[in-house]
Amino acid sequence: MIGASLGAAAYERAPEISGILAGAGPVEDTRPARLSAKADAILALGGISISFGGVTALRDVDLEVKSREIRAVIGPNGAGKSSLINIISGLYHADQGKIAIDSQSFSRVSASRLARLGVARTFQNLALFGGLSVRDNIASGRVHTRRASFVEHIAGLPRARREDAAIAEKVDQTIAFLHLEAVADRLVATLPYGLQKRVELARALVAEPKILLLDEPMAGMTATEKAEMAGFVRAARDRHDVTIILIEHDIGVVMGLSDRVAVLDYGRKIADGTPAEVRANPAVIRAYIGTAEGEHGEGI
């Protein structure tokens, strides 16, 4: 709650001032070595910058994610969290910097290529296909594995049928895993919000991704639904060996769920470490709680 309201206030500040603030403060340099990623890093971002019409959303951000880690990215509104996840999933292309996935390095890569490389995501605002059933929505998560052409689909040729059967089996497993059996054949648009969020997680998981990006998976949920969702995220990591990058506003959820947390403020990474380290970091405290002090002139 506090984070959200202060974040909204922080959004009003001009980026230049924040740059001074961030530069002047005793910021810990917790950067990992640039792209000479350690052996167990599945994803490494190096020096990522992006700006939109003169407004810098991300400035020289590094992020390194280990395999099978739940890695949270937090920060006030407008800190650049969503831009970061959009870059990792190929929707935005960074102005500068490189992304390495499984030691393959790119400066720009398309969303569809990333799907094949094993990157799946959910969206902050639901992005389901309202005209399809829950089952078909989930099945669409494996579309990148299909090779059969539309002619084969119409004629029902063996390859198309084989693909359908293989996908149906995976979909059934995912439906069972996330307890969606009761609603499997309903149109997704008719489901309550919390369940739609879960269907979106199912659509991402069924792709059996190596890296799963969750953009505020618990936004707008009740406390019970949040706890349930946190359980699913943890279970997904444990059972499917997936690396999870999580953006979330609810600090309590993040601290309990993540292995390591990176904190963004005004497009810069101001802290990175275990939840306990981050919680004790003065720069983080300033970003989240000390905004008002900052406006009273501290640090200028």
Add this chain to the structure above:
Amino acid sequence: MAVQALDAARLPIDWQRLALPVALIAVAYGLIPAYASSYLVEAILLPFLALSLAAVGLNLLTGYCGQLSLGSSAFMAVGAFAAYNFNLRVEGLPLAATMILAGISAAGIGVVFGLPSLRLRGFYLAVSTLAAQFFVQWALTKFGWFSNDNPSGVISAPHLAVAGFSLDRATGRYLLSVTTVIVLTALVWRLVNSATGRNFIAVRDNETAARVIGVPVLKTKLLAFAISSFIIGVAGVLWAFTYLRTVEPAGFNLDRSFQILFIIIIGGLASIRGAFLGAAFIVIFPLILSRLGAFLFGGLFDSGVLDMSQRIVLGALIIIFLIAEPNGLSALFDRLKRRIGSRSS
């Protein structure tokens, strides 16, 4: 015991699903050729079948894939003129091959005019498909080669025959038309229930999400334009060869494009049945209106008044449908069926 009960419970459902299509096909091949008057066939069934098929094609593109098009009548014209020219210039080409080649020609033009869809959406895409409408009509009028240098630009349709049997009489043209429509509709039904059809819906409902999960968005859009234009092109062949019996550019004007769009709006977007219900409505509605007008107002209700009142009522109906029942006649039909079902049980 329990298994038997389950099977018994499942059987009637399967029959219910199949009953309507089977009954319709039986009527189409049994009753109509035997008993229908030539007026019914020539003035109602032939335009109904051609427009239904065009609406099935447009529904694939607009209803399922979400790409708004105002160029349907251009693709019909391409189909009709391509069929005429293939028939004229290739000696002994079978009718089925002529129709398939005509469909492929329309698909080619459809893909070209579908290219803007890769950048444009909604209203802007509709305006760019309007270019197809004007360009095709212009090209067919400008270059005499397309109409074999006929001075009036109006050419009669060729003789229709399959394996030596002449289909020039009303019943023959009806059978050609109904067979084409059934075959293509069955293929479209298979398509929309396949993974390709679900890709269309994914692109329509959320293009960004579709791209992220790996749907080839560009390919899917162009495929929708190609298949849709193929079907609309074949519908154009039926319209010119079986209904009008002439081929002329003026028959495929912007009014026709709007008419097909109205059919799918009234019938129901993303519904194959809706295309047929909407086409039936559009074909029968003017007839009912003229009878009703003559009955109520007598001689005052002349053809000019009929034309005007037709436009007014149709416009009002489209507004009412868009507000009150965006899913069209098809959804009304479903609701009616459910009500009857709940009353009888």
